[in-house]
Amino acid sequence: MGVPVVGVVGGGQLARMMVPAAVELGIEIRVLAEVEGSSARLAATQVGDYRDVDTVMAFAKDVDVVTFDHEHVPQNVLRAMVDAGISVQPGPDALEFAQDKLRMRERLTELGAPVPAWAAVSNAEELQRFIDEHRGVAILKTPRGGYDGRGVRVVRSGEEGADWFQDFDRLLVEELVEFRRELAQLIARRPSGEIRVWPVAETVQRGGVCHEVIAPAPGAGSGANRFAEVATGIAESIAEGLDVTGVLAVEMFETTDSRLLVNELAMRPHNSGHWTIDGSRTSQFEQHLRAVLDLPLGDPAALDAHSVMVNILGGPQEEAITDRFAVAMEHVPDAKLHTYGKSARPGRKVGHVTVTGDDLDEVMYRARTAAGFFDDPDTETDTGTDTDTDTATETSTSTNTEETR
Numbered sequence: 001m002g003v004p005v006v007g008v009v010g011g012g013q014l015a016r017m018m019v020p021a022a023v024e025l026g027i028e029i030r031v032l033a034e035v036e037g038s039s040a041r042l043a044a045t046q047v048g049d050y051r052d053v054d055t056v057m058a059f060a061k062d063v064d065v066v067t068f069d070h071e072h073v074p075q076n077v078l079r080a081m082v083d084a085g086i087s088v089q090p091g092p093d094a095l096e097f098a099q100d101k102l103r104m105r106e107r108l109t110e111l112g113a114p115v116p117a118w119a120a121v122s123n124a125e126e127l128q129r130f131i132d133e134h135r136g137v138a139i140l141k142t143p144r145g146g147y148d149g150r151g152v153r154v155v156r157s158g159e160e161g162a163d164w165f166q167d168f169d170r171l172l173v174e175e176l177v178e179f180r181r182e183l184a185q186l187i188a189r190r191p192s193g194e195i196r197v198w199p200v201a202e203t204v205q206r207g208g209v210c211h212e213v214i215a216p217a218p219g220a221g222s223g224a225n226r227f228a229e230v231a232t233g234i235a236e237s238i239a240e241g242l243d244v245t246g247v248l249a250v251e252m253f254e255t256t257d258s259r260l261l262v263n264e265l266a267m268r269p270h271n272s273g274h275w276t277i278d279g280s281r282t283s284q285f286e287q288h289l290r291a292v293l294d295l296p297l298g299d300p301a302a303l304d305a306h307s308v309m310v311n312i313l314g315g316p317q318e319e320a321i322t323d324r325f326a327v328a329m330e331h332v333p334d335a336k337l338h339t340y341g342k343s344a345r346p347g348r349k350v351g352h353v354t355v356t357g358d359d360l361d362e363v364m365y366r367a368r369t370a371a372g373f374f375d376d377p378d379t380e381t382d383t384g385t386d387t388d389t390d391t392a393t394e395t396s397t398s399t400n401t402e403e404t405r
Helices: 013-025 053-060 075-083 092-099 101-111 124-133 158-165 227-241 284-292 321-331 360-372
Strands: 005-009 028-033 044-047 065-068 118-121 138-141 152-155 171-175 179-189 195-197 201-206 209-215 246-255 260-266 306-313 336-339 349-357
Touching (some): 005 013, 013 284, 053 075, 065 284, 092 101, 092 260, 101 171, 101 227, 101 260, 118 124, 124 138, 138 158, 152 158, 179 227, 179 260, 179 284, 195 227, 227 246, 227 260, 246 284, 306 360, 321 336, 321 360
Parallel strands (some): 005 065, 028 044
Antiparallel strands (some): 138 152, 138 171, 201 209, 336 349
């Protein structure tokens, strides 16, 4: 048997973090990057437009399976590969629901998944009607193209969506959910049906961008309340109902009245799962490669009682991120530092730090301390500037301020 070859469309940090896992598994990985000098440039065998059928077909012709660093590959490109007999994981029928939020809400409702109250609206009058029926405020989203707080806004008047109605026939409007915190349930599924689930994690947002991840979510440990079991059941039903293969991230709200509501989906490795590189027996990147090749899945159990991952947002503006390695390592020697080979820019995800251990307060303190050596506080929360591909999900705004810690 030859060495399996996985082709990854997209050259962002997710593709970059698949490389070590591929090397350890003895898998050859090839990347179709959007630009020269991408985050995944070490494995970038081709640079080209992922929206062009001929470019993607030329890239895919000699690989065993094609998977993705992002969900933005157009349906006609995906289906051209399938029609040519190329294994595409996840497939176009599943990716459709990660690409279009209206289709996602429609399908999740059909599956009986718990979601916020929502509607498709085509004009200001329909939007105003929904707002009036939901306490005078709502969340408005573009069906396509949003990420990290872009393509989502709080509205109190139908006229506040006027500019978006010029670009989209329909918009997604949802109730403004009052929530205690946000959770992410990562799950992996392979084509033959095997499923493995990581501990549910809590995500903390800053300026609409994921800033911290705590795994497992406090209160979700063995023998704790039932929400971890419920989160797992929701994710499994979605993965099977949408026929997702590879890693799936299901982002949820834990509401103030103790419900779980599905917010967003990502059908690929996800920022909320970066802790698994250092904190799980099988990382989300290794698991994704196993899954798309339909290999037996690994054990996702946590290695320590707690893992805390903190994103490095923006990074040092006047020096290289590596210039700060020594001081961070000296002060927090057990911190695992990960950088993405990207230049600093306000709001940009340029790396992350993970610390694991038995005492959550100590683990959180050490992770924040290590990450703090890389941040420029005046610029790190300026969002909406990073167009790299680990940015495909959004987070609604809540009237509850405690979840921002």
